[in-house]
Amino acid sequence: MTILKVEQVSRTFPARHGNAPTKALEPTDLVIGNNDFVTILGPSGCGKSTLLRIVAGLDRPTSGRVTLDGREVTGPGADRGMVFQSYTLFPWLTVRENIAFGLRERGVSEAERNKIADAFIRQVGLSGFENHWPKQLSGGMQQRTAIARALANDPKILLLDEPFGALDNQTRALMQEMLLGIWERDQKTVLFVTHDIEEAIFLGSRVIVMSARPGRIKAEITVDLPHPRSYKIKTTPEFVQLKERLVEEIRTEALKVTEHA
Amino acid sequence: MRPLDPVTSKQRVAYGLAFFVVFVALWSWATFGGYVSKTFLANPLTMVQEGYDLLAKQGFIYDIGMTIWRVVGGFALAAIIAVPLGVLMGAYKPVEAFLEPFVSFARYLPASAFIPLLILWAGIGELQKLLVIFIGSVFQVILMIAVTVGATRRDLVEAAYTLGAKDRGIIRRVLLPSSAPEIAEILRLVLGWAWTYVIVAELIGSSSGIGHMITDSQALLNTGQIIFGIIVIGLIGLLSDFMFKAFNAWLFPWRLA
Numbered sequence: 206m207t208i209l210k211v212e213q214v215s216r217t218f219p220a221r222h223g224n225a226p227t228k229a230l231e232p233t234d235l236v237i238g239n240n241d242f243v244t245i246l247g248p249s250g251c252g253k254s255t256l257l258r259i260v261a262g263l264d265r266p267t268s269g270r271v272t273l274d275g276r277e278v279t280g281p282g283a284d285r286g287m288v289f290q291s292y293t294l295f296p297w298l299t300v301r302e303n304i305a306f307g308l309r310e311r312g313v314s315e316a317e318r319n320k321i322a323d324a325f326i327r328q329v330g331l332s333g334f335e336n337h338w339p340k341q342l343s344g345g346m347q348q349r350t351a352i353a354r355a356l357a358n359d360p361k362i363l364l365l366d367e368p369f370g371a372l373d374n375q376t377r378a379l380m381q382e383m384l385l386g387i388w389e390r391d392q393k394t395v396l397f398v399t400h401d402i403e404e405a406i407f408l409g410s411r412v413i414v415m416s417a418r419p420g421r422i423k424a425e426i427t428v429d430l431p432h433p434r435s436y437k438i439k440t441t442p443e444f445v446q447l448k449e450r451l452v453e454e455i456r457t458e459a460l461k462v463t464e465h466a
Numbered sequence: 467m468r469p470l471d472p473v474t475s476k477q478r479v480a481y482g483l484a485f486f487v488v489f490v491a492l493w494s495w496a497t498f499g500g501y502v503s504k505t506f507l508a509n510p511l512t513m514v515q516e517g518y519d520l521l522a523k524q525g526f527i528y529d530i531g532m533t534i535w536r537v538v539g540g541f542a543l544a545a546i547i548a549v550p551l552g553v554l555m556g557a558y559k560p561v562e563a564f565l566e567p568f569v570s571f572a573r574y575l576p577a578s579a580f581i582p583l584l585i586l587w588a589g590i591g592e593l594q595k596l597l598v599i600f601i602g603s604v605f606q607v608i609l610m611i612a613v614t615v616g617a618t619r620r621d622l623v624e625a626a627y628t629l630g631a632k633d634r635g636i637i638r639r640v641l642l643p644s645s646a647p648e649i650a651e652i653l654r655l656v657l658g659w660a661w662t663y664v665i666v667a668e669l670i671g672s673s674s675g676i677g678h679m680i681t682d683s684q685a686l687l688n689t690g691q692i693i694f695g696i697i698v699i700g701l702i703g704l705l706s707d708f709m710f711k712a713f714n715a716w717l718f719p720w721r722l723a
């Protein structure tokens with residue numbers, strides 16, 4: 206059983222060079238249960254990455270705390286796998302070695318590492334690219350490797366920060382199906398950040414809408430669409446209805462940002 | 467020609483050779499044409515003759531060997547000390563804060579100015595030569611490596627942390643491999659500088675080496691030998707640079723992929 210609790214977590218970046226301090230995140234509460242797939246949706250700059258980094262332990266909250274199964278998060282660890290917004294494969298390692306990075310750190314034997322890595326390589330559809338270097342991969346392949354790398358570590362919760370943000374629409378749709386397929390099969394607890402409304406609905410069991418800066422949870426919508434979901438679901442009336450609702454929510458927030466600017 | 471347009475490897479060789487052809491042509495024109503006095507500059511033919519004489523009759527090979535051993539020895543000594551220190555400085559900010567002011571200061575101390583002092587301390591033997599090269603290289607290497615390691619992509623370090631890496635793992639499996647090509651590049655660069663220090667060290671109080679031969683030739687006004695000595699230094703430098711580059715490319719295939 207995995208329970209992630211975010212309790213009254215806020216983050217203010219201190220003033221620099223005479224600028225006022227940046228309030229990136231208002232005190233936020235969030236509970237994610239076992240095998241939940243929660244998507245966080247919000248306009249650019251609303252503190253989505255900040256929240257995810259705090260959960261990952263890469264950043265410290267100004268107030269509040271994060272607990273995973275009752276244990277307070279004080280730093281990064283293998284129990285919270287992360288896929289970053291930017292490409293973060295280790296350029297000096299091959300696809301297989303990248304995926305096995307965490308296993309090797311834990312002292313898993315090479316034969317065992319390769320077995321696990323190869324299984325994930327198949328899952329994300331990268332067979333034949335085991336010995337390629339990241340430079341030789343397309344953006345989509347790099348993010349698939351990054352997802353496999355995080356999964357191979359078997360974390361309690363998977364954190365994804367707009368992993369498909371830089372991909373074209375076709376590739377992105379395929380990647381969404383791949384990720385959802387893995388989740389439907391293996392059941393994982395997932396926290397997925399995006400600014401793409403369709404993506405948030407298609408993947409999530411719950412969509413959390415965040416307000417413009419300073420970030421705050423503005424609404425929470427349960428997505429009751431049945432699993433397994435195929436891409437065809439995106440054109441069903443239920444899906445479209447949810448989308449319309451979220452478009453409204455997001456639009457008001459995006460407008461706030463432009464008015465402030 | 468267009469900006470950043472690549473050339474083929476054949477063209478690259480041809481252009482590189484063309485430079486030397488032009489260079490020798492100008493040199494011949496100036497010396498054979500009588501525009502420059504023999505006393506100041508030997509012509510290319512004399513230079514080749516003198517060079518042959520040096521190699522065949524005066525045991526110049528031994529001098530070359532001595533010089534190479536000094537460079538390699540002093541440089542290896544510097545690298546053994548500088549690489550770990552530089553990595554530590556780059557990885558741990560307190561170590562950097564502790565050492566950086568001193569190293570930055572020491573970096574500007576000219577190695578050649580230490581020669582009289584080193585002769586006093588270590589005599590005119592091999593140790594003194596090695597120390598000149600050591601002093602000339604070690605601080606440069608430390609500082610450059612510290613900067614490189616300190617500039618490791620933060621997102622890669624963070625990714626490694628989220629994959630469960632601890633501090634040791636971060637250094638061994640992220641900081642080191644990500645800076646390794648740069649470190650090799652720094653060593654290649656500084657090895658080039660080490661060549662200047664060794665010649666200077668050999669100009670003063672030495673009984674062997676390329677620099678020593680050059681001082682001897684100067685006493686005899688033998689510009690042919692001096693130029694030959696300088697060209698030999700250049701050729702060895704070129705060769706070692708080439709080997710270093712090939713070695714780096716072989717060591718870090720992921721960069722070129």
Ligand SMILES: Nc1ncnc2c1ncn2[C@@H]1O[C@H](COP(=O)(O)OP(=O)(O)OP(=O)(O)O)[C@@H](O)[C@H]1O
Pocket residue numbers: 218227228229247248249250251252253254255256290400418
């Ligand atoms: N290290 C930092 N120092 C100062 N301010 C920061 C820092 N990191 C983020 N911020 C600020 O915090 C706010 C939220 O940033 P964050 O990266 O969390 O946004 P985001 O929702 O992930 O945006 P995007 O969708 O564009 O990735 C921004 O206004 C940003 O300027």
Ligand SMILES: [Mg+2]
Pocket residue numbers: 253254255290366367
């Ligand atoms: Mg972000």
